[in-house]
Amino acid sequence: MGTNLTGWRRLLIKAGLLVLLLALFPAPASAQTLRVIKDQDCLRDQAQFFGQPVALVKQGDQLKQLGIKGDWYQVEFQGKQGWIHRSAVSTRKVSLSALQGTGTAQAATADEVALAGKGFTPEVEAGYRQKYPNMNYAAVDRVESFQVPEAELRKFITEGGLQP
Amino acid sequence: MTRQLASLTVILLALGLTMSCAEVVKVGTSIGEASGYLSSTEKASIDKVADKTERAARPITDSEEYYIGRAVAARFLGQYRLLDDPKATLYINEIGQTVARASDRPRTHGGYHFAILDTDDINAFACPGGIVLVTRGMLKMARSEDEVAGILAHEVGHVNHQDGIASISQARWGEVLAAAGTGTAQSFAGVELGSLVSLFEDAINDVFKTLVVNGYSRVQESKADQAALRYTRRAGYNPQALADFLARLEESGVSGGFRTTHPGTAERLQEVKATLAGSGLMPVTAAQKQRTARFQALNLSG
Numbered sequence: 001m002g003t004n005l006t007g008w009r010r011l012l013i014k015a016g017l018l019v020l021l022l023a024l025f026p027a028p029a030s031a032q033t034l035r036v037i038k039d040q041d042c043l044r045d046q047a048q049f050f051g052q053p054v055a056l057v058k059q060g061d062q063l064k065q066l067g068i069k070g071d072w073y074q075v076e077f078q079g080k081q082g083w084i085h086r087s088a089v090s091t092r093k094v095s096l097s098a099l100q101g102t103g104t105a106q107a108a109t110a111d112e113v114a115l116a117g118k119g120f121t122p123e124v125e126a127g128y129r130q131k132y133p134n135m136n137y138a139a140v141d142r143v144e145s146f147q148v149p150e151a152e153l154r155k156f157i158t159e160g161g162l163q164p
Numbered sequence: 165m166t167r168q169l170a171s172l173t174v175i176l177l178a179l180g181l182t183m184s185c186a187e188v189v190k191v192g193t194s195i196g197e198a199s200g201y202l203s204s205t206e207k208a209s210i211d212k213v214a215d216k217t218e219r220a221a222r223p224i225t226d227s228e229e230y231y232i233g234r235a236v237a238a239r240f241l242g243q244y245r246l247l248d249d250p251k252a253t254l255y256i257n258e259i260g261q262t263v264a265r266a267s268d269r270p271r272t273h274g275g276y277h278f279a280i281l282d283t284d285d286i287n288a289f290a291c292p293g294g295i296v297l298v299t300r301g302m303l304k305m306a307r308s309e310d311e312v313a314g315i316l317a318h319e320v321g322h323v324n325h326q327d328g329i330a331s332i333s334q335a336r337w338g339e340v341l342a343a344a345g346t347g348t349a350q351s352f353a354g355v356e357l358g359s360l361v362s363l364f365e366d367a368i369n370d371v372f373k374t375l376v377v378n379g380y381s382r383v384q385e386s387k388a389d390q391a392a393l394r395y396t397r398r399a400g401y402n403p404q405a406l407a408d409f410l411a412r413l414e415e416s417g418v419s420g421g422f423r424t425t426h427p428g429t430a431e432r433l434q435e436v437k438a439t440l441a442g443s444g445l446m447p448v449t450a451a452q453k454q455r456t457a458r459f460q461a462l463n464l465s466g
Contacts, residue, residue, distance in 0.1 A: 037226045038271050049265050059227070059273070088271035090226075118344040120228040120364055127361035128235060128368075139241035140234050143279040143295055148257050156258040160309070160458070161451025162400035163266065 032065040034073060034089040043082025047072035050154055050164050054082040063089065222341055224329055226293075230273040232329065233293030235368045236375065240281070240289060240297055247280035247300055255462055256280060256316065259309060260296060263317040266398035267391070269324040276323070278316060286413075288315055289375050290322035292329050300464075305416070306409060309459040310452060313396050314406030321391030327384045331374035332367045339363055382428060389436050393443075401455075402446045407436045 040058045044051030047069045055077055057063065063084065067074035072083045129137055148156075157164050224232075247253070260278035264270055276294040281287075286305060288298040296319045306312045322328065343359045374380065380388070393403040410433040 038273055039230075039275070041271065049270070085271050087269045119225065119340060120231045120360070120367075122231070123357060124360045124364050125231050125234065127357055128364050131361060131365070134242055135235065135238035136241035137234070137238045139246055140237045140295070142246065143237065143241075143277050143297075144234075144274060146253060146257050146277050146279065148254065148261050153258060153261055157262055157400075160262075160400070160455045161449065162262055163398065 032091060034063045034065050034075060034084075034091055036061045036063065036084075036088060037090045038088040041084060041088045043075065043077060043080060043084055045082060047074070047083040048164070049085070050150070051083060055080040057084070224326075224332075224337065226273040229326070229329055230293040232332075232364075232367060232371060233274070233291040233295050235364070236291040236328065236371050237295045237297065239368065239372055240291070244281040244283050244297075244299075247282040249280065252280060252303075252462055252464055253278075255464075256298065256303070256312065259313050260316045260320070262399050263313050263392075263395045263401070264294070264320050266395045267317070267320050267324050272323065276320065288319050290319040290328060291375075292323070292326065292371060294323050296320065296323070303464045305412060306459075306464070307412070307456075308405060308408075308452075309455040310396070310401045310405035311409040312459065312464075313399065313401040314392055314403070314409055317392035317395040317399075317401075318388045318406070320395060321388035322380065322384070324391060325384065325387060327380050327388070328371045328375060330384075332370045336363065336366060336370065340367070382431075385428070385432060386435055389432055390439060393436065393439055397443075397446070400451075402448065402452050403443075404440055404445060407433060407440055410436060 036057045036059050038059060040056060042053035043055040043057060043063075045054050046052075057077055061077060063073070063075035063077045065073055065075055066081065069083075071086045073086060073089060074081065074083055075089075129135060154164065156162075256278045260276055264276040272294040274293055274295075276296065278296045278298065280303065281297050281299045283299050284301040284304075285299050286301040288296070288302050290296050296316060298315060298319070302315060303312065306315065340360065340363045343356060343363060379385075389406065392406055396403045396406065410429055414429045414433055
């Protein structure tokens with residue numbers, strides 16, 4: 001009798017584990033979703049920085065991955081297809097519930113969690129600036145405004161015999 | 165009892181394959197509480213530790229790195245003035261963008277930006293996230309565009325490797341995540357924000373101390389040099405220029421600045437030369453001479 005009960009218990013445990021594994025491992029999605037982690041970037045018509053921009057994407061935008069070529073992902077966003085460098089997107093998933101300690105299991109990128117008001121955020125920077133008004137953020141904003149227009153950089157590279 | 169414990173172990177191991185550590189611990193403590201092995205207080209205490217431990221595992225995000233970098237740059241720019249020379253500033257941004265695009269991390273949250281500090285000190289700093297500050301004194305010592313590319317590529321290497329961020333201790337980051345994860349959105353505006361600002365300040369101090377006082381480790385410097393050789397070569401610059409610049413720096417006998425925070429110039433030069441010898445020297449081309457001519461036209465060495 002005792003042996004039978006142990007056998008049933010084992011069977012129940014195995015069945016339970018199977019259900020659990022099926023629940024926790026859903027069928028893989030046909031296409032991976034990438035999330036933009038850069039402030040903003042362009043999808044380009046070719047897998048290179050000098051490709052023509054086809055769409056503007058911003059941090060948090062979700063892109064459907066269609067393919068990969070070297071360091072570039074071919075993606076679709078709002079009906080437009082283009083290429084984006086791998087360093088501008090994240091495939092990383094973290095558990096939002098684990099970070100917040102509440103709620104149901106839900107996948108989110110670490111950046112989304114930061115955006116949700118956690119970690120070092122614009123609010124933290126604002127608090128820091130208020131505490132230390134002598135920090136020269138105006139100069140930092142000026143430095144961040146230093147941009148090289150695409151056409152100018154292309155000219156600089158070509159004239160210097162450099163690699164585009 | 166032994167069988168029950170064995171079954172529980174099997175279940176927890178299986179859960180471990182599919183759930184986070186904290187979630188597995190919570191399943192275990194729930195069973196422990198239900199079976200009378202743990203009190204509710206003990207269960208809560210263990211769950212809390214598991215949550216905190218798991219939070220500490222989250223790495224710094226690109227946007228967090230960006231805000232740290234801005235604060236580090238703000239501190240530098242509180243001490244040094246920006247050089248008011250739009251042509252020179254555009255020029256180093258053109259060089260910098262060219263090598264950053266050839267780096268292993270061409271895209272960062274806020275992008276790469278290069279600026280010249282108006283000082284005779286010989287130094288260069290990579291703020292986390294992509295703001296690179298190079299002194300007028302440093303540029304004055306360079307003799308060609310390819311040398312400037314080597315200097316900037318070295319700093320881009322530090323950004324790629326997140327060497328500044330690495331100076332924030334795991335313990336400090338654990339505190340940040342513990343503070344960030346304990347409150348609700350409502351309390352975030354109050355007490356929690358205050359403690360995060362203090363921790364932010366501590367993190368900035370950690371990075372600034374590394375950049376200005378202690379310097380990076382020998383290994384970090386070596387890796388940044390090796391990265392600079394790769395990035396400049398990929399971009400079409402002559403990587404030999406980095407060795408030329410390091411040799412001049414070594415011979416100059418200048419003390420302070422770059423030499424303080426970038427120790428062991430002789431050793432670095434030796435390593436860079438060894439790598440160059442292994443990969444084959446690139447001859448000086450007409451294009452390189454053309455680049456040197458446009459560098460000289462800007463009179464940065466003046």
